Amino acid sequence: MAWLKALRQSAAQKLAQYRRESYLSMGSDVEKQDHLVASLSENMISLRKQFGNSSDLLNRELCLQGIRVQLLACEGLVSLQSLTEILSDPLNAYASQSDGKTPEDLYRWLRQEVMLAPDQKEVYTYSQLFQFLMSGFAVLLIDGLGVGICFGLQGYNFRSISEPSAEVNVRGSREGFVEPIRINMTMIRRRIKSPKLKFELMTVGSQSRTDLCLVYMTDRISEDFLNQTRLRLQQLPMDVVLESAYIQPFLEKKPYSFFSGIGTTERPDTLCAKIAEGRLAILVDGTPFALILPFLFHENFQTVDDYTHRPAYTAFVRILKYISFYLTILLPGTYVAVGVHHPELLPHALLRKVMEAEASTPFPLMFEALLIQLIYELMREAGLRLPRPVGHAIGIVGALVIGDAAVSAGLIGTPMVLIVALTAISSFVVPSLYDSVTVLKFLFILAGGIFGLFGITLGVSALLLNLCSVTVGGVPTTAPATPFNPYSLRDMFLRAGWKFLGKYVFHIEDVPGSQMGDKRLDAAAQKKEDQP
Amino acid sequence: MNKSWISSSQALTLLFLCRIFTLLTVSPASPDAGKSLGGGMAVLAPLASLGFQLLLFLPGWLLMRRHPGQNFAQALTGNLGGLGRSASLLLWLFLTVMAALSAVEFEQFLITAVYADAPKLLFAFLFLVVAIYGSHLGVEAFGRFAYFGFVLFAVLTGTLLLALAGDFRMSELFAKTPGSAQDFLRAAWAITSGNLEIVCFFLLLPQISGTGKGTFGAIGKKLYFGWSILFSLVSAGLLLLLIGVLGGGSGGGKPYPFYTLAMAAEGTLLARTDAVHMSVWSVLGLLRCCLLLYGANTALRCGVTVTQKQGMRRFVAEHREGVTAVVVVLTAALFSLSDRQALQQIRLIWRGGTVVFLALVALPLAGILGGWLKRHGLRLDDGVGGTGKAV
Numbered sequence: 001m002a003w004l005k006a007l008r009q010s011a012a013q014k015l016a017q018y019r020r021e022s023y024l025s026m027g028s029d030v031e032k033q034d035h036l037v038a039s040l041s042e043n044m045i046s047l048r049k050q051f052g053n054s055s056d057l058l059n060r061e062l063c064l065q066g067i068r069v070q071l072l073a074c075e076g077l078v079s080l081q082s083l084t085e086i087l088s089d090p091l092n093a094y095a096s097q098s099d100g101k102t103p104e105d106l107y108r109w110l111r112q113e114v115m116l117a118p119d120q121k122e123v124y125t126y127s128q129l130f131q132f133l134m135s136g137f138a139v140l141l142i143d144g145l146g147v148g149i150c151f152g153l154q155g156y157n158f159r160s161i162s163e164p165s166a167e168v169n170v171r172g173s174r175e176g177f178v179e180p181i182r183i184n185m186t187m188i189r190r191r192i193k194s195p196k197l198k199f200e201l202m203t204v205g206s207q208s209r210t211d212l213c214l215v216y217m218t219d220r221i222s223e224d225f226l227n228q229t230r231l232r233l234q235q236l237p238m239d240v241v242l243e244s245a246y247i248q249p250f251l252e253k254k255p256y257s258f259f260s261g262i263g264t265t266e267r268p269d270t271l272c273a274k275i276a277e278g279r280l281a282i283l284v285d286g287t288p289f290a291l292i293l294p295f296l297f298h299e300n301f302q303t304v305d306d307y308t309h310r311p312a313y314t315a316f317v318r319i320l321k322y323i324s325f326y327l328t329i330l331l332p333g334t335y336v337a338v339g340v341h342h343p344e345l346l347p348h349a350l351l352r353k354v355m356e357a358e359a360s361t362p363f364p365l366m367f368e369a370l371l372i373q374l375i376y377e378l379m380r381e382a383g384l385r386l387p388r389p390v391g392h393a394i395g396i397v398g399a400l401v402i403g404d405a406a407v408s409a410g411l412i413g414t415p416m417v418l419i420v421a422l423t424a425i426s427s428f429v430v431p432s433l434y435d436s437v438t439v440l441k442f443l444f445i446l447a448g449g450i451f452g453l454f455g456i457t458l459g460v461s462a463l464l465l466n467l468c469s470v471t472v473g474g475v476p477t478t479a480p481a482t483p484f485n486p487y488s489l490r491d492m493f494l495r496a497g498w499k500f501l502g503k504y505v506f507h508i509e510d511v512p513g514s515q516m517g518d519k520r521l522d523a524a525a526q527k528k529e530d531q532p
Numbered sequence: 533m534n535k536s537w538i539s540s541s542q543a544l545t546l547l548f549l550c551r552i553f554t555l556l557t558v559s560p561a562s563p564d565a566g567k568s569l570g571g572g573m574a575v576l577a578p579l580a581s582l583g584f585q586l587l588l589f590l591p592g593w594l595l596m597r598r599h600p601g602q603n604f605a606q607a608l609t610g611n612l613g614g615l616g617r618s619a620s621l622l623l624w625l626f627l628t629v630m631a632a633l634s635a636v637e638f639e640q641f642l643i644t645a646v647y648a649d650a651p652k653l654l655f656a657f658l659f660l661v662v663a664i665y666g667s668h669l670g671v672e673a674f675g676r677f678a679y680f681g682f683v684l685f686a687v688l689t690g691t692l693l694l695a696l697a698g699d700f701r702m703s704e705l706f707a708k709t710p711g712s713a714q715d716f717l718r719a720a721w722a723i724t725s726g727n728l729e730i731v732c733f734f735l736l737l738p739q740i741s742g743t744g745k746g747t748f749g750a751i752g753k754k755l756y757f758g759w760s761i762l763f764s765l766v767s768a769g770l771l772l773l774l775i776g777v778l779g780g781g782s783g784g785g786k787p788y789p790f791y792t793l794a795m796a797a798e799g800t801l802l803a804r805t806d807a808v809h810m811s812v813w814s815v816l817g818l819l820r821c822c823l824l825l826y827g828a829n830t831a832l833r834c835g836v837t838v839t840q841k842q843g844m845r846r847f848v849a850e851h852r853e854g855v856t857a858v859v860v861v862l863t864a865a866l867f868s869l870s871d872r873q874a875l876q877q878i879r880l881i882w883r884g885g886t887v888v889f890l891a892l893v894a895l896p897l898a899g900i901l902g903g904w905l906k907r908h909g910l911r912l913d914d915g916v917g918g919t920g921k922a923v
Contacts, residue, residue, distance in 0.1 A: 341647070342646075342807065345807055451655075451658065452646075452647065453807060453810065453811065454642060454646070454647070454655065454658075454810065454814060455658075457810070457811045457814040457815065458658055458659065458662050458814060458818075461662055461666075461677070461814065461815055461818050462662045462665060462666075464677050464680055465662075465665065465666045465669055465673050465674060465677050465822075466669070466673075468669075468672070468673045468674070468675075468676035468677045469669040469670065469672065469673035471672075476672070476676060478676055481679065482542075482676040482677070482678075482679035482680065483539055483541075483542060483676060483679075484541070484679055512539070513539065513672075513676070
């Protein structure tokens, strides 16, 4: 059997050599300097130099059957228990076998004969080695082979799966995304058990090397759109990517617009529903917020509960949300505009009450509105960032100062307090638009105070023009309201019953005005295969 | 994937609303101040204007059917060369001046009816800033915005109908002095003559989905006739309401007849419909200015071509949106600061029909002639203009 052993040895050696050479042949001269060499000592010197003797690098040199190997791991990222059980024990067992083993034998044994870890990779460069090392892999370097074998033994601590704080629901799943990307991927896979669901991992951030995953259904995604997004992500000019919001502006056509054509969610069920509609999801390691592309404006007003409640109640809640959105943006500005420029628009009884309240205040109406909104935003920001007990105290102080003392002192009129309170409550009804409406309400107070209703109308027009210009992947974010399609309205203001919704599958490319083109990935791949 | 286009329904809505702006500014049945068509004759005038609209459409259509996938200015430049570029510049000028005039007319309304103490030019300037922004965002953006405008207009019309249905008097339609046949034709022409939107329609054609195929495309014709018929019917309906409520003179003697109608609606079913009217008017005016400025920029793109030589021509070609913006603001300032009589004279010249005749009859006919000569190996512009490439 010696000839068989020699054959195997030679095959393993050739395989490792072939893989290494084929990889090396792809890189430039600069990249080639980054490659692992056959000498373990040289590799370790170079590695320590690049790693700067960082305290969290664990390295242990072993001698297995006379072969020097180096086991590397990052402290806190690998599970020590798994390392012992999965890697150390079998390696010790290997060491106790008969002598006469070569590095190639060890490589073949690790790669082909034992199943030490299901997630096992090979690395040929330092940059790859660092990438895996810092992603919770244990890396084994063998003297005499310019290749490292990585074992997925992640064991770092992370926040457990819990209910998403920003998207709370009454009925349905309580699971929300967590920070590690792999956990999030499993949560999606558990919900869509289709071979058409594809995860595509890539790395972004030249320094942070953050894992990012494109998630889509191959039979529903537009090929052009997917290629375009891939290209944008590959060209991302960022050193560090810590959150999905970092990459969001690079995927948008109009990053300075008040509204975005890209949505976020913390919920795996919401994300799965969007993926099934032919959209692209992007998961970023280290954040529970996934991106959804493209995202329609009216989807800001939808929640998971809309699909579990009865349609009539859903319609009521949605209309309430639309009203609250417009109230938040326009109520303070319109109140100021009417009070300053068009008092004749108010009914006499209301006008008298408002005039009486405002007559006792020393500030002009516009200044008063800006001041009280500013105080409210200050208190909200302070309450948000402080520890919870102190945050409550801020709330009490705010209520006393604004609600009571300022009115009693005659600094602020009671109707204005009412307006601000109503605006504040309304602003929380659609949390995904909170940041936009906060800025907009100040702008509309200024427009209304200076130019009256004409200013408000012009402001709304400019805002709508801006919103109408937002597209992602050729899909207008204002669809299906404009470009209009009555059929698509079945899930906009109202929500049709499940019998109807289930009968006609919604697809993002079917949205009116969409220029994505019906080039779905599977169809395109099939076409390529069909070509001679 | 990145070509900007609008659907034919968006184009129809946009063009319809732009024309409605004119209807809100001045009564279509009273081309001259103080002289208006009365009774049912006034209601029939918009329907009769359909004939004039067809006549104005024909030369343009004859030109455009030979240039599928091109806009009006491109077709003129293609057939007339240097002369065509001059014609494009003329179109740019017409549309820019029209946009400025629309802004100033709206400002005059605001100063007259709402903000009596407001300084001149302020509102026109603000109005134009938003319109320039809209035209800069492109035809897709303001094409989509047109749907919001349509909803607002429908709300206003519905409100007026509900509020004034009780005050409607059928007898007003049978006025004793309905006017002569000449007055009737003049009123019908007046409705058509202010319609530079037809030029915008021809300039927008390649960006309306379905119009680029074949000879002019079936959608293009349908769209035009749909637009004309819809506008005529709505105009006739609104005039019917105006005459039935305000009296036989079709509100001709009064400035801003529909604002007057909105004022009349107060105290009936709903209060303060004039505020709604003002908002709708602002939106429609904005849409019109956006369309005119976008059309002007399209014409300028064909009119001024990039040359290798540094100079004014190159500067204009590279900054055409900026140039249009500056020209429209300066023109609006000129109109706004001139006295009311002078502005009325400008308005009358504009609405007399010379400009529309030049833009929609003379230029297309010249284009057709140029095309014919070109096909027979001759050129109209031998020795005129330079060579260059459209930006």
